[in-house]
Amino acid sequence: MKLVFLGPPGAGKGTMATRLADHLTIPHISTGDIFRFNIKNQTELGKRVKAILDSGELVPDDLTIELVEDRLTKDDAKNGFILDGFPRTIPQAEALSKRESLDAVVNFELKDEEVIKRLSGRRVHPASGRTYHVLFSPPTVEGQDDETGEPLVQRDDDKEEAIANRLRVYRAQTEPLIAYYRDKGTLDDLDSAPAPDLVFTALKEVLRV
Ligand code: ADP
Ligand code: ADP
Secondary structure: OEEEEEOOOOOOHHHHHHHHHHHHOOOEEEHHHHHHHHHHOOOHHHHHHHHHHHHOOOOOHHHHHHHHHHHHOOHHHOOOEEEEOOOOOHHHHHHHHHHOOOOEEEEEEOOHHHHHHHHHHEEEOOOOOOEEEOOOEOOOOOOEOOOOOOEOEOOHHHOHHHHHHHHHHHHHHHOHHHHHHHHHOOEEEEEOOOOHHHHHHHHHHHHOO
16 A cells, blocks of 8 residues: 555654554655654765754755655565655655555644644654653653663654744645645545544554555
8 A cells, every 4th residue: 555644743643654554564654764864873864954854844855855766666665655754745745646656645633732742742762763752652661762771862853942833834835735635536534633542443444454
């Protein structure tokens, strides 16, 4: 299955993509994770995008499109993938449509006040990308990754100043994709407010998997 997960930051796209990728045995491709991996390893790409990610703005389309096109040529993506966080602009969606025919675009819906709660409580294990929440999905030992015991961190862009900007950027640049995909008939809305297990069950029902 070739899937796109759309929705505001913090809606739960990454959490559900991890679970669904496991369920369907297809890769979970998160552009945010790819950028953060490059920043952590101080690659040329990482140096170019660090300040952009910290501010909550979007990385330029040409750079992002090239990165995703390259990733989609890998063998593991031939029979399906979950794109999480891409496309985020109309030009990105147009570029994707030239090479892939999507089975579904899932629109994760969540009110701003819930988005803010989820982002401000999010904690991550940088090496693996595993994601927790201080209240909704806490690790077994506070501040430590369940599998490695390594420290959890708060992403710089999950701090209060960046959150407001990310929501503005989402409204201005990404939300128009909802109408774009609805017009094409590939959009499935999903209420992301319930607890994770319930959202996951609803997601599988929507996709009939
Ligand atoms: P979240 O999961 O909170 O929505 P992501 O991890 O998807 O955030 O993205 C983090 C940041 O990476 C974005 O704020 C943006 O700077 C950059 N980014 C990720 N995907 C894209 C994209 N498709 N186009 C441009 N920038 C992107
Ligand atoms: P996104 O990839 O859309 O930015 P994440 O999957 O990283 O979102 O989730 C954002 C935060 O909300 C994380 O801390 C995650 O643990 C938490 N979370 C995800 N889904 C739910 C849910 N259904 N209910 C409560 N918290 C959730």
